[in-house]
Amino acid sequence: MLREWTRADTSELLRVPTADDDKYSRGVVGLRTGSASYPGAAVLGVEAAWRAGAGYVLYTGGARDAVLARRPETVARDEAGRTRVGAWVIGSGTDAEHRDERERTALEEILRGDVAVVVDAGALDLAAHATAPMVLTPHAGEFRRLRAGLGLEDVDLATEDARVAGVVETASRLGATVLLKGSRTVIAGPDGEPIVIGDAPAWLSTAGSGDVLGGVIGALIAADPARTLAVSAAAAVWLHGRAAARASGVAGGSSAGGRAAGHPIVALDVAEALPGAIGELLS
Numbered sequence: 001m002l003r004e005w006t007r008a009d010t011s012e013l014l015r016v017p018t019a020d021d022d023k024y025s026r027g028v029v030g031l032r033t034g035s036a037s038y039p040g041a042a043v044l045g046v047e048a049a050w051r052a053g054a055g056y057v058l059y060t061g062g063a064r065d066a067v068l069a070r071r072p073e074t075v076a077r078d079e080a081g082r083t084r085v086g087a088w089v090i091g092s093g094t095d096a097e098h099r100d101e102r103e104r105t106a107l108e109e110i111l112r113g114d115v116a117v118v119v120d121a122g123a124l125d126l127a128a129h130a131t132a133p134m135v136l137t138p139h140a141g142e143f144r145r146l147r148a149g150l151g152l153e154d155v156d157l158a159t160e161d162a163r164v165a166g167v168v169e170t171a172s173r174l175g176a177t178v179l180l181k182g183s184r185t186v187i188a189g190p191d192g193e194p195i196v197i198g199d200a201p202a203w204l205s206t207a208g209s210g211d212v213l214g215g216v217i218g219a220l221i222a223a224d225p226a227r228t229l230a231v232s233a234a235a236a237v238w239l240h241g242r243a244a245a246r247a248s249g250v251a252g253g254s255s256a257g258g259r260a261a262g263h264p265i266v267a268l269d270v271a272e273a274l275p276g277a278i279g280e281l282l283s
């Protein structure tokens with residue numbers, strides 16, 4: 001069975017903060033992302049985590065100045081210290097080939113912990129030996145590399161059936177949740193039914209939009225770390241797509257009754273449209 005994720009599924013997971021909440025209970029997201037080569041990816045993930053409703057965002061990566069210039073609300077330190085992180089996001093805007101020993105040690109420590117980790121881009125190669133609960137977020141090229149690294153057969157990603165089967169197999173091999181990005185994103189937990197999320201406008205296929213997604217997933221996991229990871233990830237993908245629809249002018253429909261053609265967007269537009277997408281579901 002394949003579950004098609006809906007707007008109603010997403011609404012059910014969102015909640016309005018109450019008088020009993022504080023910045024920690026709303027969700028603490030830790031990001032160890034970005035590098036001198038790709039500082040922008042860190043900025044995008046941090047912006048997205050805040051805009052998706054995190055109460056506290058901690059940044060421990062290599063692009064601190066860029067992150068703080070954009071979002072001074074972010075707590076930037078070398079390590080988490082005493083801050084209890086609810087979800088980590090690692091790898092976006094990093095390259096495994098340029099990882100030094102210090103960075104490897106820091107990432108391996110996160111990947112050995114009890115806290116859920118969103119593993120993207122330049123950290124995907126470390127997932128095979130990790131024990132933390134994880135959501136891996138490869139695009140098609142990274143998915144192929146990940147499977148090759150695990151000794152799994154190459155899959156033809158042209159059909160949805162093959163994509164779903166490949167994601168299910170990879171998730172089962174890793175004992176983790178795997179999310180294959182694309183126009184229809186496929187998610188599978190280690191043993192749950194696979195989920196598909198479509199409907200995002202193709203305007204979303206723009207550099208950095210995957211880095212934004214990492215921050216959204218981190219915020220939704222941190223808001224309720226006990227929830228099944230595949231469910232938080234599916235809701236994040238849906239919101240990310242809805243934010244892209246709002247930002248690109250597709251969300252309102254057209255006077256002809258069909259979907260409006262919309263217009264180009266950049267990844268930061270998607271992050272900035274997240275609060276509106278969340279508000280729309282809560283109203």
Ligand SMILES: NC(=O)C1=CN([C@@H]2O[C@H](COP(=O)(O)OP(=O)(O)OC[C@H]3O[C@@H](n4cnc5c(N)ncnc54)[C@H](OP(=O)(O)O)[C@@H]3O)[C@@H](O)[C@H]2O)[C@@H](O)CC1
Binds near residue numbers: 121207
């Ligand atoms: N602002 C920032 O800081 C941004 C930073 N970013 C950061 O950049 C880092 C590198 O991530 P990336 O995704 O750019 O490259 P990479 O992981 O090498 O994957 C390439 C794979 O895709 C495939 N492929 C298919 N079509 C292709 C095409 N037309 N052109 C090229 N490749 C194409 C191709 O497969 P092939 O077809 O060659 O088999 C190849 O395997 C990463 O850390 C990310 O977070 C980005 O998020 C952008 C914004």
Ligand SMILES: Nc1ncnc2c1ncn2[C@@H]1O[C@H](COP(=O)(O)OP(=O)(O)O)[C@@H](O)[C@H]1O
Binds near residue numbers: 184
């Ligand atoms: N044709 C498409 N239609 C809708 N969404 C798409 C399409 N192609 C890619 N996406 C989405 O855009 C994002 C691209 O992520 P990714 O490839 O990691 O980009 P980057 O590494 O530049 O951040 C993903 O969320 C993916 O699901």
